[in-house]
Amino acid sequence: MHRALAVVISVLVVAGILISSNSLLFANNYNDITAYAQKNKNSVNNNSTGQRVSFLTDDKVLIVGTYYAPQTLSLVSSKNGTTTSSSISRNGIILLHMLGRNRNDWNSFASILSNKNNGYSVLSIDSRGHAESTSQNGNIISFQSFTLDDFNKMVMDVKAAKQFLITQKNINPNNIAIVGASIGANVALNYAALDPSMKAVVLLSPGLDYKGVTTSNTIKQYNGPIYIATAGKDPIAGNDPQTLCNEINCANNNRLHIYQDSNSHGTDMFSDSSLQPPLDKLIVSWLNTTFGKS
Numbered sequence: 001m002h003r004a005l006a007v008v009i010s011v012l013v014v015a016g017i018l019i020s021s022n023s024l025l026f027a028n029n030y031n032d033i034t035a036y037a038q039k040n041k042n043s044v045n046n047n048s049t050g051q052r053v054s055f056l057t058d059d060k061v062l063i064v065g066t067y068y069a070p071q072t073l074s075l076v077s078s079k080n081g082t083t084t085s086s087s088i089s090r091n092g093i094i095l096l097h098m099l100g101r102n103r104n105d106w107n108s109f110a111s112i113l114s115n116k117n118n119g120y121s122v123l124s125i126d127s128r129g130h131a132e133s134t135s136q137n138g139n140i141i142s143f144q145s146f147t148l149d150d151f152n153k154m155v156m157d158v159k160a161a162k163q164f165l166i167t168q169k170n171i172n173p174n175n176i177a178i179v180g181a182s183i184g185a186n187v188a189l190n191y192a193a194l195d196p197s198m199k200a201v202v203l204l205s206p207g208l209d210y211k212g213v214t215t216s217n218t219i220k221q222y223n224g225p226i227y228i229a230t231a232g233k234d235p236i237a238g239n240d241p242q243t244l245c246n247e248i249n250c251a252n253n254n255r256l257h258i259y260q261d262s263n264s265h266g267t268d269m270f271s272d273s274s275l276q277p278p279l280d281k282l283i284v285s286w287l288n289t290t291f292g293k294s
């Protein structure tokens with residue numbers, strides 16, 4: 001009787017230890033997930049103005065993106081009559097997010113670019129191994145297991161994005177710019193160096209080397225308009241944006257803007273209310289000037 005009772009007590013103690021251990025493990029995992037979600041809270045906003053699209057890269061990665069068609073402009077008068085906005089040649093913008101994030105980081109900015117005042121055709125994408133772009137030849141891929149070579153293949157995502165974009169109505173294939181943040185900035189620059197038809201690049205918090213995606217050589221190979229925005233106290237990019245700027249002497253041409261007192265990185269600068277002028281206005285102004293828009 002006493003022996004049976006002792007066995008029961010032992011079982012209950014062991015079970016309690018297991019339950020406590022599992023509860024602790026769950027709590028730790030939950031805290032990690034919560035912390036990640038909080039860190040990436042700007043990445044989960046729903047988008048109601050864009051259209052979900054998808055297309056394949058040359059190496060068969062299915063890229064998912066959001067396409068923002070330019071909002072309708074007023075009719076334009078000419079000597080020969082009236083031309084509708086649908087016949088106007090459009091400028092395109094491709095948006096590339098940071099590591100571990102997704103295309104929703106760009107929702108608000110993409111809507112600004114595509115509104116009637118700016119009229120850009122905009123495509124934001126989930127880079128390979130991120131969010132919805134995790135299928136390659138039927139296999140699941142994740143950036144968390146990428147090699148340095150895998151990260152460098154992200155330029156193929158940009159190539160496919162451009163090919164998709166120029167199929168949209170009235171897009172001028174020689175008037176497409178790329179805006180990238182963090183590793184997305186490095187990828188943007190590396191692709192632009194390979195494709196001389198790219199109109200311009202905007203780099204937010206670029207680095208000399210993010211996951212093997214390097215920029216010190218490609219910034220000298222790209223000959224088109226370039227603009228760099230960064231925070232003076234950025235803990236990730238550090239002095240890399242300034243170093244890249246020095247490679248092409250861009251500071252003397254007003255192509256570098258440093259928010260000296262900020263420590264925000266990449267697209268997080270969009271939500272930093274202390275930045276003056278706000279990052280979205282800074283980029284739109286530069287793009288409009290570069291594209292020859294008043």
